[in-house]
Amino acid sequence: MDSNEFRHWSVKAAEWGVDYRAGLRDRPVRPKVEPGQVLNAIAASPPEAAEPMEAIFADFEATIVPGMTHWQHPRFFAYFPANAAPVSVVAEYLVSAMAAQCMLWQTSPAATELETRVVDWLRQALGLPTDFSGVIQDSASSATLAAVLTMRERTLDWQGNKSGLAGAPRLRIYCSEHVHTSIDRAIWVAGIGEENLVRIPTGGRYRAMSTQALDAAIAKDREQGFLPAGVIACVGGTSVGGTDDIATVVDVARRHGLYTHVDAAWAGSAMICPEFRHFWAGVDGADSIVFNPHKWLGAQFDCSIQFIRDPESLVRTLAIRPEFLKTQGREGITNYSEWSVPLGRRFRALKLWFLLRAHGLEGLRTMIRNHVSWSGKLADRLGREPDFEITSVPMLSLFSFRHAPAGVIDLDQHNLALVEAINRDGRIYLTQTRVDGRAVIRFQAGQFEATEADVDKAFEVITELARQK
Incomplete structure (x- = not known):
């Protein structure tokens, strides 16, 4: 790759990244793939001859991206966030280019x-x-x-x-x-x-x-x-x-x-x-x-x-x-x-320097305060529903809950099936844990670009799928 090609593909990759982030709400948070599906789509042996970047990039878009869980999705409410603010991504471009x-x-x-x-x-x-x-x-x-x-x-x-x-x-x-x-x-x-x-x-x-x-x-x-x-x-x-x-x-x-x-x-x-x-x-x-x-x-x-x-x-x-x-x-x-x-x-310090200067502490505080507030409101809403119970109170923006409708004997299996149904649906992404030996569902708000509407969507999806016959 000569310097002109390096420039072309660097620009294309950056533009792709912007478009990717802008379109995340249109994608399912967790991919709808089966084990081995991506593996079987990739050549079993390495290439002997060089391949054109056009083909490599096209395969990236066709094979890799559809198999990714989208951690920067605004409705990623599973695990803990792994945020990458856009300014941090820009800093990482520079770190990668210097490769120190x-x-x-x-x-x-x-x-x-x-x-x-x-x-x-x-x-x-x-x-x-x-x-x-x-x-x-x-x-x-x-x-x-x-x-x-x-x-x-x-x-x-x-x-x-x-x-x-x-x-x-x-x-x-x-x-x-x-x-x-x-x-x-x-x-x-x-x-x-x-x-x-x-x-x-x-x-x-x-x-x-x-x-x-x-x-x-x-x-x-x-x-x-x-x-x-x-x-x-x-x-x-x-x-x-x-x-x-x-x-x-x-x-x-x-x-x-x-x-x-x-x-x-x-x-x-x-x-x-x-x-x-x-x-x-x-x-x-x-x-x-x-x-x-x-x-x-x-x-x-x-x-x-x-x-x-x-x-x-x-x-x-x-x-x-x-x-x-x-x-x-x-x-x-x-x-x-x-x-x-x-x-x-x-060179990890560069992205912190960019991030802190571009957002300021007050900008970052506002984001965290919003996440804590929105999560608390969701816990209150779910707690008022007759067939839900809050199983651990919010710690900052993290809480757990359980769907407990009348007549269900095995509530553990019911809630594990519910979290899987939610994740297959793709509109939001949650994970499960155990509290006092019982299977429960975790929720945390923390994605950098999430909005209150995204958290409201979680309430809609959770209650809709929990009550489907």
Whole structure:
């Protein structure tokens, strides 16, 4: 591809992207394809000779796009959002064109220094104190793994990386039953073992872990010869928004000398609105925090921020400095690859810089406030219907519900069939979960370009399909 062709196809791709986003409401949110359908439409062997871009692009439109779930659809109410504000997409064009490897300061000085600045902008936006530093990770999974590894090393007096875990006391990590499965994976990968992730019972309006039970579990483990290492608290858990009492969790952890990591991957974005910060009161006492601007804030995936109170401990856990990675003649620089598990790093800061400048914090606050308000109104409407029940109260813009008509014996199967019927219909997209052992349906409003009319459409679709004979 020469420079003229590069220009032509770059323009075409950008124009296609604009048209795609403009027409999303006319598409089903989830594709109407069967397993293997796309696979069978793609050649089984790679081409020996070059093919024209016209043919490649035509196949993209004919085969790939109809098989995609449209995460930027304004009526995507499933999982959590993976927003890509248009300005973030533009920034990613530029990042892709430069194709920089931003592992060290010297491999891209502007990328490193912009990351330092925009992460601090977000610290200020969330109301966090100045003693937090931060780094952009790829996802909350990586941030949580980094936190767990730091817990491990700090508790083992920095000998885990050197000597391994064989012969060391069994470490214990504590969390509620509502944390994301990325915590389980971090425990696996860190070598701590699933049996040493202690689930603390939960209760109350937002299903917070019992801090009395947490305190007792830590004390009991010490008596039995285990080595408690850290606590992972949750704000806005994936299932139904489980949220711990962060201040009390931090207090218990500190009394026992444990590291506290707060997983606010989704809900953290809402903390740019001061009125929602009560959900994580006490977070300023945590050792690390993760939130994902690529969920609710509008930064294209992948873009996760980890705030750290003591970056030296993180760097001591993760940094490897072979001679070929040293920057000679420069003192006091930051190499963010030493703050992350991967060595390679994308230029993620650029899309945050574009996003924050193009929308401003007040523009982003308005979006989040709207989503919370619209979701609350939908929960109220469904709760007033005689054949529906709200099974978990709204946590920000997330709640769950259940269709419970008279005469239906197996309500679990009925609701699982309902969510599948809704998703096959294509006008909206929802997911299911379990609350107190019962199958329920989740709803969250969070797509960047959603309107109140899109949320009203959800009420129409849900009630219509629930009552179809």
